[in-house]
Each structure stands twice: as C-alpha cells, then as structure tokens.
Amino acid sequence: MPEPSATEAIRVSVPAGLPSLDLVYPALEQLWEAHDGVPLRERMRLETAVVEIFVNIVQHAYRADRADPAEQDARRLDLVLAASDAGIEATFSDNGEPAEIDLSQVTMPDTESESGRGLAMALAALDDLSYERIGGRNRWHLLVRTPPAA
Amino acid sequence: MIEYDVSNGEDGISVIAPRGRVTVVTARRLKDLIAELVAGGSARLVIDMSETTFLDSSGLGALIAGLKTARQAGGDLRIARPSEAVQMVLEMTNIDKVLQPRESVTGAFDA
Numbered sequence: 115m116p117e118p119s120a121t122e123a124i125r126v127s128v129p130a131g132l133p134s135l136d137l138v139y140p141a142l143e144q145l146w147e148a149h150d151g152v153p154l155r156e157r158m159r160l161e162t163a164v165v166e167i168f169v170n171i172v173q174h175a176y177r178a179d180r181a182d183p184a185e186q187d188a189r190r191l192d193l194v195l196a197a198s199d200a201g202i203e204a205t206f207s208d209n210g211e212p213a214e215i216d217l218s219q220v221t222m223p224d225t226e227s228e229s230g231r232g233l234a235m236a237l238a239a240l241d242d243l244s245y246e247r248i249g250g251r252n253r254w255h256l257l258v259r260t261p262p263a264a
Numbered sequence: 265m266i267e268y269d270v271s272n273g274e275d276g277i278s279v280i281a282p283r284g285r286v287t288v289v290t291a292r293r294l295k296d297l298i299a300e301l302v303a304g305g306s307a308r309l310v311i312d313m314s315e316t317t318f319l320d321s322s323g324l325g326a327l328i329a330g331l332k333t334a335r336q337a338g339g340d341l342r343i344a345r346p347s348e349a350v351q352m353v354l355e356m357t358n359i360d361k362v363l364q365p366r367e368s369v370t371g372a373f374d375a
Contacts, residue, residue: 225362231321
C-alpha cells in the first residue's frame with residue numbers, strides 16, 4: 115500500500131487484552147476526524163473489521179499464556195490506522211503465536227450459530243484482508259476502498 | 265460504554281434497549297439479561313436497537329442465544345428499529361433472514 119499522503123497515520127500500542135478495545139475506539143474517532151469525507155458506510159465496515167480482528171488476535175494469538183499475568187503484560191498489540199487515495203486501512207501487528215488460518219477457507223456460519231463469525235464478518239466487511247508472519251510477528255492488513263472524491 | 269434499559273410493557277412484552285456498543289466485552293450481560301427475563305416469565309422480548317451504535321459477532325451471538333432461549337420457553341425475540349450499524353451487521357451475516365428487524369417497538373409482535 116502507498117503511504118497516506120494527506121495526514122500522518124494514527125498509531126496505538128496497547129496491551130493485548132480485551133479491555134484494550136476501549137483504546138481502539140478513540141483511535142478510530144481520530145481517523146474519522148482527520149478524514150471527515152469518508153462515508154459512514156465505509157467507516158462502519160472498517161470499524162467492524164477492526165474490532166473482529168482485534169478480538170481474534172487477543173483470543174487466539176495469546177491463548178497459550180493466558181494463565182501467566184506477567185507474560186500477558188509483555189504482550190502488546192500495535193495498530194496503525196491510515197487513509198489514502200486508495201481507501202482506509204488498518205494494520206495490526208503482534209508478537210503472539212502464529213495464526214494457523216487459511217483466510218480462503220473462512221465461511222459465514224449458519225444463522226443458528228452463536229459463535230465463530232468474527233473472521234467471516236471481517237472478510238465480509240473488507241475489500242481486502244491479509245495475514246502474514248514476518249520476523250516472528252503477526253501482521254494483519256485490513257482495507258476498505260473508498261469511493262473516489264467527486 | 266453500554267447501558268441496558270429494561271422495561272416491561274403491555275401484553276407481557278419486555279423491552280431491552282442497549283444504548284452504546286454491544287461487543288465481546290458487554291455481550292455476556294445482554295445474554296444473561298435475556299435469560300433472566302425469560303426465567304422470570306417474560307418470554308416475549310423486543311430488543312430496541314435504535315441506540316445500539318455498534319454490534320460485533322459476540323453481540324450477535326447473544327441475540328441468537330436469546331432467540332433460542334425465548335422460543336424454547338414458548339415466546340419469541342424480535343429486533344426493532346436497528347441503527348444503521350446494526351442493520352449492516354444483520355445483513356452481512358444473513359441474520360436478518362431469521363431475525364427480521366421490525367420498524368417499531370410497540371408493533372414488533374404484531375405480525
């Protein structure tokens with residue numbers, strides 16, 4: 115992806131736990147304040163995917179050391195939010211366990227299911243989702259394309 | 265971050281209005297609230313989602329669990345007045361097919 119041109123990217127680094135979700139929303143708000151031309155629909159799509167991927171990372175990448183609080187403190191998750199001509203994007207990186215996931219195999223569970231929708235919802239909300247393991251870190255990239263400016 | 269307003273209306277129908285974000289952090293409370301109401305004899309429930317600004321997969325799971333709980337008790341669960349964000353999630357997951365959103369709280373059990 116090209117670097118965003120208009121403004122600096124928004125970066126947050128938070129402990130990899132569910133309570134940190136409260137720190138993610140203000141970062142998203144900051145992005146919308148800096149890019150007030152992004153339509154509501156596209157904002158909602160990125161927000162949905164950001165929350166689902168965040169929860170997925172917290173619940174899966176750090177599952178193994180859940181029992182040890184000291185270990186957990188060392189677990190951090192970085193989020194970069196940016197907007198460019200191509201769209202709005204989010205990049206998560208974390209030092210948790212590698213994700214054993216094939217995104218091409220993810221499907222939306224049936225309407226009776228009470229769980230297991232997170233990644234399917236992220237995929238449905240996004241124009242592009244990718245996962246890579248680079249240098250011992252997980253990297254998730256999320257993209258919502260925005261309509262060209264009039 | 266979230267408030268669940270509960271009111272018991274006419275005809276034994278209970279209304280839960282989640283105000284704020286229903287997420288993995290707060291969905292458990294919604295699921296428990298529905299279970300408590302059903303156990304207390306209120307198996308006909310309307311979830312007024314006009315002020316629900318965000319619904320994630322866990323929140324959706326709580327609604328589906330609630331629907332099952334209500335139906336097992338001979339009642340039902342209806343969603344009314346979904347916000348734009350909630351509507352998007354219902355459509356994206358096809359849940360709008362089994363939980364068709366109603367236009368009003370008072371008329372949610374009319375059809």
